[in-house]
Amino acid sequence: MDRRSLLARGTTAAVASVAGCLGVFDGENEQNDGGGESNGGSGPNDADRSEAGQYGLGDFGRWIPTAAGSEANPVTVIGMAPASLSAVDDTPLELGPGKRISDQPIAFPPAEDIDFVASASFGLNRPPTDAAGATLVLHGTLDPDAAAADLEAEGYERDTSVREFECYTDGRSAWGLGSETFVAARGPDSSVERLERSLAASVGDDSRLVEERDRFQRLATAQPAGDVVFAEHATGSVKPVLAPTAVDEVVAAGESFDVGAEETTITTTLVFSGAEAATEARLEGYVTDSGADPASVTTRLDGDVGEIELTRPTDELL
Known part of the structure; x- marks a missing residue:
């Protein structure tokens, strides 16, 4: 199959730009860097998500502490479930999100061993803020000893231990290696401190940004889980990537x-x-802007939330 970006073949107007947002730790995007429990209140579908091998904003959001992006605008989260996708495509990490997000100083395990990988970026591709930076989470069947060797080979040094995590840093980025989860953090302040707060937020010992921002929490509750998930919250004059001119009133998407x-x-x-x-x-204006066939689209409204759904042949997307 054609390995073009899954997201770039979506139907919404600005989705083609999403895949490039994932390289938040690699060198080519450094100019933008200035800028357990269950799902942590993600909604009623937690059991269904675990059975399906899919994940949502609530699963990823539990690793994002409030302090990491309290002033950042927008906050962008992108994740995928390689193990679930591997049943459909034998190289899901070569899809748009995976290819960029897996470009890290450690070797990733086979896709079927990765339950989910997610990236959160703060203020990316916008005028830089003091809170700009990024967080990455990798969960599955992992080898922390091999990852530690990879990091040391790249010049990282062991810094400290936090709970079950061994923390490494090169002075700019910090990695926490656990038995089933790896977490990385980078920002203009102390990356090790940012990493420690992410680990604290994951177990409820620090506040979580997705829960502190009311409209972001609303999105986490309403948005379904998936094999690939994109979510963004913006404030003021900044609009979410998925919100074209026709829907200026959208604050999270x-x-x-x-x-x-x-x-x-x-x-x-x-x-x-x-x-x-x-x-x-x-909603109709949004569908028109996206270029989707209105006859193939289902729309729903529930208070302040709108939903647009359509189904397409998978071989057109992969």
């Missing part, structure tokens, strides 16, 4: 891909500034 062997369901979730802004006309 996400897209979830439920990838099957034959068909893929794409669900776009839009959180509006209020229930009065969430109208059928705005």
Whole structure:
């Protein structure tokens, strides 16, 4: 199959730019860097998510402490479930999100051993803020000893231990290596401190950004889990990537891909500034801007949340 970016073949207007947002730790995007428990309140579908091998914003958001992006605008989260995708495509890490997110100083295990990998970026591709930076989480069947050797070969040194995690840093980025989860952090402040707060947030010992930002939490509750998930919250004059001009009132937006062997369901979730802004006309305008066939789209409204769903042949996306 053609290995073009899964996200770049989506139907929303700006999705083609999403895959490039994932290289938050690699060198070519350094100019932008200036800038357990269950799902931590992610909604009612936790059991269904674990059975399906899919994950959502709540799963990823538990690793993002409030302090990491309290002033950042926007906050962008992208994740994928390689183990689930490997049943459909034998090289899911070569898809758009995976190819960029796996470009790290450690060797990633085979896709079937990775439950999920997610990246959160703060203020990326916007005017830089003091809180700009990034967090990466890798969860699955991992080898922390091999990862430690990889980091040391790249010039990282062991710094400290936090809970079950051995922490390494090169002065710019910090990695925490656990038995089933690796976490990396980078920012203009202390990367080790940022990493420690991520580990604390994961077990509820520090506040989580997704829960502190009301509209972001609303998105985490409303957006379905998926094999690939994109989510973004923005404030003020900044708009989420998935919000074109026709829907200025959107303050948080996400897209979830439920990838099957034959068909893929794409669900776009839009959180509006209020229930009065969430109208059928705005959803219809969004569909028109996306270029999707209106006859193939289902739209729903629930208070301040709008949802757009369509199904496409999987071989058109991979």
